Amino acid sequence: MDPKTQLTELAQGYRQSIVLLTACKLGIFAALGRDRRTANDLAAQRKLDPRALETTLLALAAEGILECHDQSFCIAPRYLEILLPDGDQTQSHIFNHNYNCLQRWCRLAEVLRTGQPVPEPADEPEEDSLRDFICGMADISRVASKEVLEKVDLSPFRKMLDLGGGPATAAIEFARQHPQLSCVVFDLPGAIAIAREEILRAGLTDRIETRIGDYYQDEFGQGFDLVYISNIIHSMAPADTDLIARKSQQALLPGGTVMIKEFFLEDDRTSPAAAAYFSINMLVATEGGKSYTLRETREIFRNAGFRDFRSIDLAADSRLLIARNAGTPTGS
Ligand SMILES: C[S@@+](CC[C@H](N)C(=O)[O-])C[C@H]1O[C@@H](n2cnc3c(N)ncnc32)[C@H](O)[C@@H]1O
Structure with a gap:
């Protein structure tokens, strides 16, 4: 790969990562399960904004993670067992933990200035982030x-x-x-x-x-x-x-x-x-x-x-x- 393409891909890697991890964290894959659903239907169930959800689902479909036919979405078969919490190769808990880690990684500049780790993000009950972490270890x-x-x-x-x-x-x-x-x-x-x-x-x-x-x-x-x-x-x-x-x-x-x-x-x-x-990961957290x-x-x-x-x-x-x-x- 030429150096400009390599650096551009690295620089924009956050886009794919954030879309995937957010969809997992908000339970979108779990709500889709093994079915096919429209964005409106899913948005109503997950209490999400329909336009925002459709935009996110389309990006996941662009990546090939979802398939989209007649305005309804399903998880592409090759990712099902990995994305569903009860899939036999599930990575859903570790992806939720990765989402929590992301909140710290976004503050790396602060860590570089202070040398101190980022405190536990306060926007989620500690019990939930602990469960993501410990069950993520099982994945x-x-x-x-x-x-x-x-x-x-x-x-x-x-x-x-x-x-x-x-x-x-x-x-x-x-x-x-x-x-x-x-x-x-x-x-x-x-x-x-x-x-x-x-x-x-x-x-x-x-x-x-x-x-x-x-x-x-x-x-x-x-x-x-x-x-x-x-x-x-x-x-x-x-x-x-x-x-x-x-x-x-x-x-x-x-x-x-x-x-x-x-x-x-x-x-x-x-x-x-x-x-x-x-x-x-250890620098920002420990x-x-x-x-x-x-x-x-x-x-x-x-x-x-x-x-x-x-x-x-x-x-x-x-x-x-x-x-x-x-x-x-x-x-x-
Ligand atoms: C990265 S996880 C690894 C879990 C497991 N060994 C594995 O490989 O899946 C680190 C584990 O160490 C535990 N831990 C962290 N600090 C600890 C402490 N001071 N005493 C005992 N366990 C601790 C955490 O609760 C967590 O279960």
Whole structure:
């Protein structure tokens, strides 16, 4: 692509992104469902302005996301399972979370001037944005957890701690495949409320326990042979990652395993682009979070007493770093 076209596409990328995320957030795809509806009909149901809605639906049709025939619209079949909240590849919750993130990204200039993250947007009840966030994690983690199961043999493990386990997606997927495994999902109260709903729905209350806690303040428990830390350390400043690595080491039995899933950066910190952009997501939302390199993360966990590192590539620019608890933190 020539440089002018490339920059113009980048500069105008917000148009597609905002139209897609707003339609998702306002429940337009969910209201369309698997049917065909006119803009007027949908506007009346969603209490939206008919002209504004029709303009938005036409832009989505221009993108091919909707199909438009005789002034009525439907979701193009290839996007149905992704856009519908109950679709089997749904991304609707993470798109709602992306919409919430967008409010912060729009204030990047302010962050660059102050060095401070943007406060939680006030125009939405906290409970709703938390649900978008936690259920959005499930949209991502459902796919990633299945991939971990394909690439890592979890059959030797008996007791797993899913640290910051959110909606318990990994614990559920892992426990389903491995009847010998029991899990503890450790997270803040709002996430644990959602995790409990999911564990109940999965029929796994006998093997997946929840524990409300703050991983900075509270103990993780003892006697685990596996600690899973998925998409957690990117929200932390380096000093906090040291603390989490040490507490994970203490929670593990000797010889136990830690698995850290992240959007790791290469050593030059410019690729993959998705991880470089993810660092902006942390910049606008957290005090000290960022995308870490694999090498930085290996050092953090080596200093906490882990050895025998290996890494596995996962889809969506993620990687899994796996290490064994050798029981001797550096300096102890
Ligand atoms: C990005 S999500 C990752 C969720 C899950 N591990 C996954 O990969 O889908 C981060 C999780 O960490 C939890 N969390 C954030 N701060 C925490 C804290 N101080 N103590 C415990 N959990 C925390 C959040 O509630 C959220 O569930």
